[in-house]
Amino acid sequence: MTTVPARRLVTAALASVLTLALAMPLSVATPPARASAAPVTTADLRAVAFADASVGYAVGTGGTIVRTVDGGATWAVTRSGGGYDLRGVSAKAGKVWAVSQSGALIRKTDPGWEVRHENIGDPFYLPDLHDVDIISAGAGMAFGGLADTDEAPVAFSSFDGGEQWPFNLVYKAREYSTDPEQPDAKEVGLGKFYAADFVSADLGWAVGSDEFKELFGDKTQHDDGIVYNYDTSRGYGENAWLKQASFAGTGPLYGVSFGSTAWGIAVGAGGRAYYTTDGGTTWTQGNTGVTSALRAVATAGPPSSEAWAVGDVGVILRTSDGGQNWTQLMNPTGAVALRGVAAAGGTTAVAVGASGTILRTTNGSDWYEVGVPPSVTDLTSSTHPVPSTWYPSRDVSFSWTAGGGATQYSYVFDKNTSTVPDDDPETSGTSADVTANSDGVWYFHVKAGNGSVWGETAHRTVRIDATKPALTHDAASAYTSSASITLTAA
DSSP, X not given: OOXXXXXXXXXXXXHHHHHHHHHSOOOOOOOOOOOOOOOSOOSOEEEEEESSSSOEEEEEGGGOEEEESSTTSSOEEEEOOSOOOEEEEEEXXXXXXXXXXXXXXXXXXXXXXXXXXXXXXXXTOOEEEEEEEEEETTEEEEEEEETTSSXXXXXXEESSSSSOOOEEOOOOOOEEEOOTTXXXXXXXXXXXXXXXXEEETTEEEEEEEEEEEOSSSOXXXXXXXXXXXXXXXXXXXXXXXXXXXXXXXXXXXXXXXXXXXXXXXXXXXXXXXXXXXXXXXXXXXOBOOOOSOEEEEEXXXXXXXXXXXXXXXXXXXXXXXXTSBOEEOOOTTSSOOEEEEEEOSTTOEEEEEGGGOEEEESSSSOEEETTSOOEEEEEEESSSOOTTSEESOSEEEEEEXXXXXXOEEEEEEESOTTOOOOSSOSBSSSEEEXXXXXXXXXXXXXXXXXXXXXXXXXXXXXXXXXXXXXXXXOGGGGOSSOOOOOOOOO
């Protein structure tokens, strides 16, 4: 019996096929790199508010105001200039007001913006403002402190559409002894309001700090977080205000939001968050798991018990139980400081921060950076997992993950290496099953869209050989007697 090595029996045609196959590049999945953000502004954004589920405004340094009309998916600058450091914005009752730290009031008009006051405290007071809230069609309040006096915090109120702003000293900060040997020598404490939220013209809350610093030096000796309640059933003006809570030595409270007349959340220094279910009569500290300052909070409103809090070092937190327990979420920008957050209906929310950062979520948990195109990542195949391996099946399954707020996907399966799918989506899911109509090297191409823009295309290679091998050359015919031929791999 003669055994003939397989390398002597392979025909020229078969050899050429093998040579071609081995010469093909071993392509792997190539998801696109993360695109650079294209912010609508480079101003530091300080606050954000929504008039409804579609229209919202964010404000910041340089007198910058940006606007969205699609629930935060896209934004455009509607005002800038003037050097105003805008700290607060409110969009209610068909009106939009913004205030600067130095006391300026900017109102939305038809068709633009009006600087109604350079200083709402003029000529008697120099405000240090941090927030504003429109409480009815013709009324609003601005909150902060006074830059030229120890008496703080304060609330300026207007009941004529923002024309006049009477001054309300909500309370005078507590006095402290500065010299143990002279206990009667007192110094007035400092403090201010940082945020407020009104659920009606008659009911609202403001939060801030009551602190005292050494007589000679800047060391803080006492720093309380405070909550004040405004209720016109007690009266009007200063008589409507009542201190509901003081958290000794915790540092300031920077944000407050009420989802109803009973349920609200306040956040502040040290990663602290407090919640109430009785309109502020009692407050309980929640479990946030962070220690960096929380700068703002937004409640989704009834019947939901959802809320979000944001702050320093890019922290984003979510609660689904009214503020008792919080989960830290991924910030796609990393540690970029966030200063404002607002709910836009359901599980949609927007956060803003340094250098024009605008983040958005539509499901409450996954945040993406507005201005960064949606992208496909981790494109894999469960049926053909290794791009360099040949598989006998022509039915192929693909799956992927996505970022940038992707909501829809377009894909193509062909034998071209760099096809770009059209802008007509094939699916809203993150998987696809396709079938090859022939053997060979195939490529799957998929891109993500968010309803307004499409991202780059990701590609993945699969190799298919579903045809069973057949011997086309009669090697045995050369022998006159019987012979056995054994084929072995080379």
